[in-house]
Amino acid sequence: xxxxxxxxxxxxxxxxxxxxxxxxxxxxxxxxxxxxxxxxxxxxxxxxxxxxxxxxxxxxxxxxxxxxxxxxxxxxxxxxxxxxxxxxxxxxxxxxxxxxxxxxxxxxxxxxxxxxxxxxxxxxxxxxxxxxxxxxxxxxxxxxxxxxxxxxxx
Numbered sequence: 252x253x254x255x256x257x258x259x260x261x262x263x264x265x266x267x268x269x270x271x272x273x274x275x276x277x278x279x280x281x282x283x284x285x286x287x288x289x290x291x292x293x294x295x296x297x298x299x300x301x302x303x304x305x306x307x308x309x310x311x312x313x314x315x316x317x318x319x320x321x322x323x324x325x326x327x328x329x330x331x332x333x334x335x336x337x338x339x340x341x342x343x344x345x346x347x348x349x350x351x352x353x354x355x356x357x358x359x360x361x362x363x364x365x366x367x368x369x370x371x372x373x374x375x376x377x378x379x380x381x382x383x384x385x386x387x388x389x390x391x392x393x394x395x396x397x398x399x400x401x402x403x404x405x
Contacts, residue, residue, distance in 0.1 A: 287377025336395025
């Protein structure tokens with residue numbers, strides 16, 4: 252393979268990695284755009300399924316659906332931003348090379364997006380911004396970033 256193909260392959264990997272970041276941000280934006288009733292319907296449906304699984308596995312254990320719904324909703328925040336953190340870190344490393352200095356920049360991209368997402372929710376009927384969600388999102392992003400660095404041996 253000549254240098255031209257290698258350089259083009261690198262550019263393609265960079266474009267794809269940033270396209271994945273933007274696509275995942277769009278998924279987060281779409282979920283945040285759901286009005287409160289729609290969002291609650293989705294999480295309540297998931298909660299009921301999880302409760303059924305738990306009750307089938309451990310019939311003596313009872314868990315309140317409100318408690319579990321809250322845990323699942325916050326877990327979804329953490330997970331969505333953990334994935335975003337990993338994708339951002341991957342894109343930064345593909346774009347600029349391996350370096351721990353990119354942890355800060357990756358984290359800042361995710362935190363700024365989390366803040367903008369909460370501001371966006373202020374304009375969605377029945378939803379509102381929450382500092383607690385930004386903190387959960389940030390923790391998830393940091394976990395994804397560190398996980399990506401550990402996984403890739405960086």
